[in-house]
Amino acid sequence: MPFKVLAINPGSTSTKIAVYEDGKAIFKDTLRHSAEELAPFKRITDQFDFRKQVIEDALAKGGINIKDLSAIIGRGGLFKPIPSGTYAVNQAMLDYIKAGTGGDHASNLGCLIADDLARDAGVRSYIVDPVVVDELNPLARYSGLPELPRVSIFHALNQKAVARRASKDLGKRYEELNLIVVHLGGGISVGIHEKGKVVDVNNALNGDGPFAPERAGSLPTGDLVKMCFSGKYTIDEMNKKLAGKGGCVSHLGTNDGREMEDKVKAGDAKTILIIQAMAYQNAKTIGEMATVVNGKVDAIVLTGSFAYFPEFVEWIKERVSWIAKVLVYPGEDEMTALAEAGMRILKGEEQAREYA
Numbered sequence: 001m002p003f004k005v006l007a008i009n010p011g012s013t014s015t016k017i018a019v020y021e022d023g024k025a026i027f028k029d030t031l032r033h034s035a036e037e038l039a040p041f042k043r044i045t046d047q048f049d050f051r052k053q054v055i056e057d058a059l060a061k062g063g064i065n066i067k068d069l070s071a072i073i074g075r076g077g078l079f080k081p082i083p084s085g086t087y088a089v090n091q092a093m094l095d096y097i098k099a100g101t102g103g104d105h106a107s108n109l110g111c112l113i114a115d116d117l118a119r120d121a122g123v124r125s126y127i128v129d130p131v132v133v134d135e136l137n138p139l140a141r142y143s144g145l146p147e148l149p150r151v152s153i154f155h156a157l158n159q160k161a162v163a164r165r166a167s168k169d170l171g172k173r174y175e176e177l178n179l180i181v182v183h184l185g186g187g188i189s190v191g192i193h194e195k196g197k198v199v200d201v202n203n204a205l206n207g208d209g210p211f212a213p214e215r216a217g218s219l220p221t222g223d224l225v226k227m228c229f230s231g232k233y234t235i236d237e238m239n240k241k242l243a244g245k246g247g248c249v250s251h252l253g254t255n256d257g258r259e260m261e262d263k264v265k266a267g268d269a270k271t272i273l274i275i276q277a278m279a280y281q282n283a284k285t286i287g288e289m290a291t292v293v294n295g296k297v298d299a300i301v302l303t304g305s306f307a308y309f310p311e312f313v314e315w316i317k318e319r320v321s322w323i324a325k326v327l328v329y330p331g332e333d334e335m336t337a338l339a340e341a342g343m344r345i346l347k348g349e350e351q352a353r354e355y356a
Helices: 046-061 093-100 108-120 154-170 221-228 235-242 248-252 259-266 269-294 310-320 334-346
Strands: 004-008 014-023 026-031 069-073 087-088 124-128 178-184 188-194 196-201 299-304 326-329
Touching: 004 046, 004 093, 004 108, 004 334, 014 046, 014 334, 046 108, 069 108, 069 259, 069 334, 093 108, 093 124, 093 221, 124 334, 154 178, 154 188, 154 196, 154 326, 154 334, 178 269, 188 269, 196 269, 235 299, 248 269, 259 269, 259 310, 269 310, 299 310, 310 326
Parallel strands: 004 069, 069 124, 178 299, 299 326
Antiparallel strands: 004 014, 014 026, 087 124, 178 188, 188 196
16 A cells, blocks of 8 residues: 655745655645735744645645555754654644744644644654754854854755755765855755764854845944944844844745846846845855865755856855855755655655654
8 A cells, every 4th residue: 555645834924835746746736825814823833723624625625535645744843952853743833833842833734733633534743853953062052152052944855855965966965065055045054964964064043154035144343332232123023033034035025036036137237236235145155164074065056046046146156166066956855855854754765853
């Protein structure tokens, strides 16, 4: 009997779902959620019933019976730091997310919805490589203030999946290579994968690294402190400047890569300057990560939605191609990564980890 896996990937304004049968996608849908639909919910986890119902309706419309599923895999959320891997959803995980201890993020819904649907289906639920995967080396944790250690928050699911794909294309095992993987999306994460572990990476949510389409990235610290205490902004407004209204949104008023690409091609001087600056900062961060492995980099891997932006990619490549070969895998591989992890568990090729 073939294995069937449902993958669930909640985003801020959409929920991606897909059903895979023995590794092949047999159903896919992206469920869009309007601002009006989401407005009544104070916290993202309050959207649980709404999003679960939307998923159930879409599956029924697509002719998918959840009783035929072998497992349900959700995108992981803001848990406490954990090693990379596939985790069985358990009560400790659910309690942590419901308490909101780690923060409010759409991915938190992944384990909640997967668990509830799995109970209805009579199968197990899992999460894979959440954004809080932590494999940092000890030196990477230090900042200049002991009260502010550096933390690992990045696009772990896509980075790990694309790193394995690149390793396969290079004819070697992931655990044999040193790769710099750059996820270019609304947020940007630049991670150094040393022999299968992400030993250093920028905080892609609200911390440091290159500015991104909607993230501010590293900022002049003294000026940031002055802005915070200027009396002009609330703490919520400042947090929005760091994540949501920073980066290209603050400079250009948009986070839409296609819009920016069109303006670059049309010769819009301001857009060209900002996109070149973003590429410049990405290249600098790639150079920093190369030092972690003493320059012994097997490949630089560019992925995410902005890897479709040819001028942006080229501006990065021309600054870093001397370090190592640059491989480009546009888009995200997250749905496939979720399904493949579920298949590995079902086939006994991997043991599910326990969250505690």
